[in-house]
Amino acid sequence: MGALDFVKEAVVKRNPHDAEFIQAVDEVLLSLEKVVEKHPEYIEKGIFERIVEPERQIVFRVPWVDDQGKVQVNRGYRVEFNSAIGPYKGGLRFHPSVNISIIKFLGFEQIFKNALTGLPMGGGKGGSDFDPKGKSDAEVMRFCQSFMSELCKYIGPNTDVPAGDIGVGAREIGYMFGQYKRIRNEFSGVLTGKGLNWGGSLARTQATGYGLCYFTEAMLNSKNDSFKGKRVVISGSGNVAIYAAEKATTLGAKVIAMSDSSGYVVDENGIQLDIMKDIKEKRRARIHEYADAVKGAVFSNEKTIWHVPCDIALPCATQNELHKEDALALVKNGVIAVCEGANMPTTPDAINVLQENHILYAPGKASNAGGVATSGLEMSQNSQRLSWSFEEVDAKLKAIMENIFHTVAETAKEYGEADNYMLGANIAGFVKVANAMLDQGIV
Structure with missing residues (x-):
């Protein structure tokens, strides 16, 4: 018990x-x-x-x-x-x-x-x-x-x-x-994600996807590795997925596959983001149109993308999308890291498979915190009636995500389970809130 x-x-x-x-x-x-x-x-x-x-x-x-x-x-x-x-x-x-x-x-x-x-x-x-x-x-x-x-x-x-x-x-x-x-x-900062002309923050659109990659890069760096030269598979093709793909590419990776609810596309030459953005952001069309537009790209109507061989997997679609058999396939195909861009996309059985095989695994409450972090920065700008530059917000976001990784890693080590980033994230987040609750009495 x-x-x-x-x-x-x-x-x-x-x-x-x-x-x-x-x-x-x-x-x-x-x-x-x-x-x-x-x-x-x-x-x-x-x-x-x-x-x-x-x-x-x-x-x-x-x-x-x-x-x-x-x-x-x-x-x-x-x-x-x-x-x-x-x-x-x-x-x-x-x-x-x-x-x-x-x-x-x-x-x-x-x-x-x-x-x-x-x-x-x-x-x-x-x-x-x-x-x-x-x-x-x-x-x-x-x-x-x-x-x-x-x-x-x-x-x-x-x-x-x-x-x-x-x-x-x-x-x-x-x-x-x-x-x-x-x-x-x-007129107040009651919502975040506002338009840039009326209180919104630059970099908010990119924040969750960029933040995911900043966290992943910090995690890889801690093992003397990086995105450079890695094959990346990303589930989803919405806001988080598109900007994770953009930042991963900037960091030297090749994003070879993305998906939506109808299936996924594989482009071994690397996903062309201008075409993907046109399909998914401007026209809100289905992802098979990417394969129609790009020579060599292949569309599959299979519901899981995780059998495509890759070095890094970034689940960015929805909860419980990566199952035990998917984790086994990723391990078999040589994955080294799985970092969550969505909320709870990996089932408990799949997490066990990843951890048992010593795959670097980051839970969404840590790795996808970039969106809410930048929302918090938007709140700060609204309170001060200021508007920061894209570079200022992006630099603050990068620092926050790197700090989250180090906090999570240090907490996991403190509790005797180095590299168990799920445990580190849960404990670090909980202890901060619990201590505040203690200070405020029984409320």
């Missing part, structure tokens, strides 16, 4: 149908068994029981009218999980798969991710089961306005500062910000 089994049992009892949330809690609690011995005060003060229970969960109806004049109804969520070290901070996800379990798992992960950045941000997450794909701009605007009409009651620049996530880009942030401003009659 583990020292924290009672916490896991309570979570399962209270959230019996929330599989993703239970998985996220289980992964963190396994790492924290070692913390109990050094910090019995966390047990005495109920820190573990409190940190797995959100401070606030908001679920609401979102009615809107489509272009045919028909009333549609979606469900909106905001889980304000923990504010011990700062205002709640975390994205909004618009996707048909969204439910309370996914929002809670993302919010729980966000607590520790935000703590690792070193910036004063608590953890939260939100979204809706609304699907922006195939909707007109007018439909998206009407949905966003309805969504924000309710959400605005619970957020603010010093309370809860949402950002974008899957399905929520500059368009959606703009519509929501406009509605918030209209209702509250204030």
Whole structure:
């Protein structure tokens, strides 16, 4: 029996149908068994029981009218999980798969991710089961306005500062910000990911993908290695994947494969990012068009990209996309590092395979923290009414990601498991939040 089994049992009892949330809690609690011995005060003060229970969960109806004049109804969520070290901070996800379990798992992960950045941000997450794909701009605007009409009651620049996530880009942030401003009659930094003309930060678009590569490069450097000359496979072809591919290429790697929900493309000459950006960012088309446009590129409608031989794998699509058999294939084909650009994309069985085979593995709460870190920098700029240059923001981002790696590595070593970056990330993030909770009493 583990020292924290009672916490896991309570979570399962209270959230019996929330599989993703239970998985996220289980992964963190396994790492924290070692913390109990050094910090019995966390047990005495109920820190573990409190940190797995959100401070606030908001679920609401979102009615809107489509272009045919028909009333549609979606469900909106905001889980304000923990504010011990700062205002709640975390994205909004618009996707048909969204439910309370996914929002809670993302919010729980966000607590520790935000703590690792070193910036004063608590953890939260939100979204809706609304699907922006195939909707007109007018439909998206009407949905966003309805969504924000309710959400605005619970957020603010010093309370809860949402950002974008899957399905929520500059368009959606703009519509929501406009509605918030209209209702509250204030121009404030209530959302991040804003347009550059009205409070946004340079480098925010690139931040998660760039940050992923800065973390990965620091991890490789610690083993006297680098991206240079490496074959890289990246799942996804959205914002995170595209800018991870861009930065990996800049660092000397060759990105040979990317994917979307319809399949993946392999280009042994290296993915041409100008073509990929045109397909995925400008035209929002399917990835097979890359193979149509580039001689020698091959499209496959297989659902897993991880059987393509590579040195470095960067899962940047969605949760639980890299399974045990995928990890076995990666190991067989000579992978040396797997770093997560998405949230919880690697299943527990797959993580075990990677760690048992001494593959460098970085969990998303550490390696994909670049997005929220730059959101935090956007908040700082908004507070000071300043706008930093791209180079300033990028330099700060690089320093934050390198610092996260060193914090994670040192914590893993301190607790007797050098190179176990999952354990290091979980413990380092948890201890910072737990100590803040101790200082603030039973709240």
